[in-house]
Amino acid sequence: MKCECGGDMKHHDKAVRIVREKGGAKHRIYIERVKCEKCGKIRRIFPENILPHKQYDKEIVDGVKEGLIDSDTLGFEDYPCELTMKHWREEFAMEFCPHILQAPIWNTYERSI
Secondary structure, three states: OEOOOOOEEEEEEEEEEEEEOHHHOEEEEEEEEEEEOOOOOEEEEOOOOOOOOOOEOHHHHHHHHOOOOOOOOOOOOOOOOHHHHHHHHHHHHHHHOHHHHHOOOOOOOOOOO
16 A cells, blocks of 8 residues: 555554444454554544544445435434534535535625625
8 A cells, every 4th residue: 555645554543443243233443544654644544334533334424415314213223423424414515416405595795784
């Protein structure tokens, strides 16, 4: 594996991550960290079912983003919370329709002096 700077990435250590899955089950997994021999940058290598900066399984996050899972879905009533799901949906919208969320809302106001 190569770094952005072109250096070789070598195993550095492992980090513990708690992942929440369907049914409220929590599992501890180890995420490998690698370090660039040239610039010293450290990166995490995530398995396919884990997303960076998320404590929930990728299947759950994707289900919420695609509208398949909400607070009324059986098995998901207690988690994730409504605010978390709202953030995930906003992330999804930003990925595919950034112009909608970045459009100026209050652009007709003019100040008269």
